[in-house]
Amino acid sequence: MIAYFEPRYNINKDLQAYAGISGESIAFPNRAAAEIDLYGGIRPTFDKFAFDFGFWEYWYPGGQCFNGSTNPVFGTDCLLNGYLPDLNVVKKDLSFWEVYGKVTVTVNDQLAVGASVYYSPSVLNTHAHGTYVEGNAKYTFPTTSLPQGIGLYVSGAVGYWDLGTSDQFWCTQTGTAAEGCFAPNSPYPFGIPYKSYATWNVGFAITKSVFTLDFRYWDTNLNKADCNAFTSDHTATFNNSYSAINPSGVGSNWCSSTFVVSGKFDLTAIANLK
Secondary structure, eight states: OEEEEOOEEEEETTEEEEEEEEEEOOOOTTOOSOEEEEEEEEEEEETTEEEEEEEEEEEOTTOOOTTOOSOOOTTSHHHHSOOOTTSOOOOSOOOEEEEEEEEEEEOSSSEEEEEEEEEESSGGGSSOOEEEEEEEEEEEOOGGGSOTTEEEEEEEEEEEEEEOBOOTTSOOOOSOTTTGGGSTTOSOTTOOBOOOEEEEEEEEEEEETTEEEEEEEEEESOOHHHHHHHHOOTTOEEEEEEETTEEEEEEOSTTSOEEEEEEEEOOOOSOOBO
16 A cells, blocks of 8 residues: 655746655565655656656664664674574664656657656665666556546566675574574675665556556566665565575565566646646
């Protein structure tokens, strides 16, 4: 469930400023209560080009280590005794921020193409930088070919996450519990170099007035072992999934292909500020 509120101010016909807040229910391994997003930016337009530049804060209140510790620092009880059931660990606070830039080109009344880039110096508070780039396209079918009041479009996107190395809270453990990540054969005792990966989606949506019903297929090329290392998935299981940064054999399905059906409605007040 997602809800949002976004006031906008039209500085002139070609420039809009905006700010917003949204909230959604989540099921994170640190048991955060929800995701609260705070964002703002500007949207300049030049002929067929529509830009969007802004800042986004991802806030996850109510998070905790699995054992309830409030001090998620490497070497404390939060890490040593706060393992999830699948032996993953997770910080109390996963909040982070990013900046972004987007452009959409309206080719004609039916076709629009776009690109975007997002950057964060610490994705999910891991202290690993993350740069995400994406290209997308959307084709809207002419209304004359559809029943009155019904809209239909198909869209898709291809993106790539370039990820850095985490801080020391996460590491690869190969020795005994006493040795931890500093066993002689542990390849990454000071932080995990996360696996960069591609992601894509394709689908179609039916619209009616303020309502949209979207049917979409999502997938990535991230394997289950590297997905587990990146997400600290509390539902991961031992399934012989191994990689350099995840020698445990525990893998996560969170990055596997999935089909999602979502519904939404947008209400726009008449007073679009100017």
